Amino acid sequence: MAERRIRVLNAPPKDAPSFERLEKPPTRNRNVIVIGASAGGVEPLKQLVGDLPPDLMAAVFVVLHVGPTSYLPEILHHAASLPAWKAENGAKFEAGNIYVAPPGFHLLLHDDHMMLRRGPRENLARPSIDPLFRSAALSYGARVVGVLLSGALSDGTAGLRAVKAVGGLAVLQHPKDAAVPDMVKSALRYVEIDHCVPAAELGGMLGRLAAEPAGETLPAPPGIRLEAAIAAQEHSTMKDEDRLGQLSVFTCPECHGPLWEIEDGDMLRYRCHTGHAFTSEAMMEAQSAEADEILWSLLRAHQQRAEFTRRMAERETKRDRSELAKQLRERAKEYAADAEVIERILESRRTTAASNDAIEEQGAGK
Missing domain, CATH: 1.10.287 (Helix Hairpins)
Known part of the structure; x- marks a missing residue:
């Protein structure tokens, strides 16, 4: 047990199975699972990872809204048959592992590695769920399964829309099963959901979905690319961000700069020139x-x-x-x-x- 605890704090062993070697071209499975949770989300997270199969053919990435200190990697490591790690900037990831966003950083995916960025807060949080989901959608398209669990407000809805836009799957914890159902209710309003089940059914379902071949990846809308670039701190000019929507009469509650109003389907969102982002909630x-x-x-x-x-x-x-x-x-x-x-x-x-x-x-x- 002590050996397992030590592994949480270090990078995965070099002899771990390669993420790319587990691919079986030309058919690719749904091998990227991104999970977002907030208030009331720890227990369903423990349930979910505890039910994942030990031979899971996917890498799992977790964002939980946390304060300055988090023991979530250790908690999930002991709850699951899979190893759990604190995500590290620039580190490659492997199938059959769980990676957790550290406090104070957005977790992003690019190619076969992770990026950590202290970009502007989104939906009052850093780490935020939307940046992870968007970056996964851009890099892996239909191979992504996005999962939202218990939480307040509506972080994750826009990110889940991005996952669906490129052909990925959207999965929710059922709102009646969630301690704080706001996040999943928001997703139900604005996203075409593929599966909505209690936490006790999520782990087994994700294991089955990860074993299935992914569908066709669809072209990502330009707005998703631009917002992902902002989270990665690759774009920071007002000219670029003006393409996201119309300049509104409101000011950013975080930096008091002007806000752009973004119509994301039926969903209304806001983003400022600095990069702070908000759903209407x-x-x-x-x-x-x-x-x-x-x-x-x-x-x-x-x-x-x-x-x-x-x-x-x-x-x-x-x-x-x-x-x-x-x-x-x-x-x-x-x-x-x-x-x-x-x-x-x-x-x-x-x-x-x-x-x-x-x-x-x-x-x-x-």
Whole structure:
């Protein structure tokens, strides 16, 4: 068991079976499996990898929204019969292995190796699911199986659309089986899904799909290529990104630059000149967080102004400057009243958010 734990932290052994040697030209199997998960995604991930066959003829890549520290490679390594590794920049990958995006980096695929990039966050996350799915779609076309598991908001939907656009397969954890079903519900709205099953069925299904020959790879739309290049930090000019959509009236919640509005089928997305990307759901979440930050800042400012003015009034009272002290006290009351208004707004936002969460939980339970 100790030997297996050590292997997680190092590159795959040189004698590992070659990814290309496992190809059987001219027929190629679906040998690239990309998986995205967020809130509530660890348990279905463990279930999935634990059910993968030990002779899986595919490489598996995982993105989970994480903080600055992650033990996911070790967790999956012990849950699966396949070895799990932390993805390394420039490293080649092999069939029969699981590779996990490290914190703070987008995981991208190109030819037979992995790339890690500290590009702009997409859908408020880095690593983000969409960049992995897009890069896999561009490099491997119909050989890709994209999988979305439990998670909040809608990261992964645009990436899954890219996988489908080139002839790959789209697989979901069933929303009734997901602890947080937002991501899979978003994919169901905007993507033509091939399979939607509980987590307990995913591992066996992926094993069977990986053994099947892939279909025909379709040409990738230019927008997918451009967005993949942005994630890889190969393009960073406003002229290039303007081709993605129309310039909108909105500004980026992350860098406050202009946003381009992208119509991706029925789905509406946004991207700024820096490269930050948002689905409409992620955009609303980011705007809400920005509004809260502004309100809390205003509340602190008004509270401090009220307190400072009160102290100045006391000081003037001690100096027998009663008229000035009266004016300062009146001004302090105005600042305090402003602070109370902001507090009521924040309380109203908290109540609304709690009510919306309760409605969503009821809907998920149906």
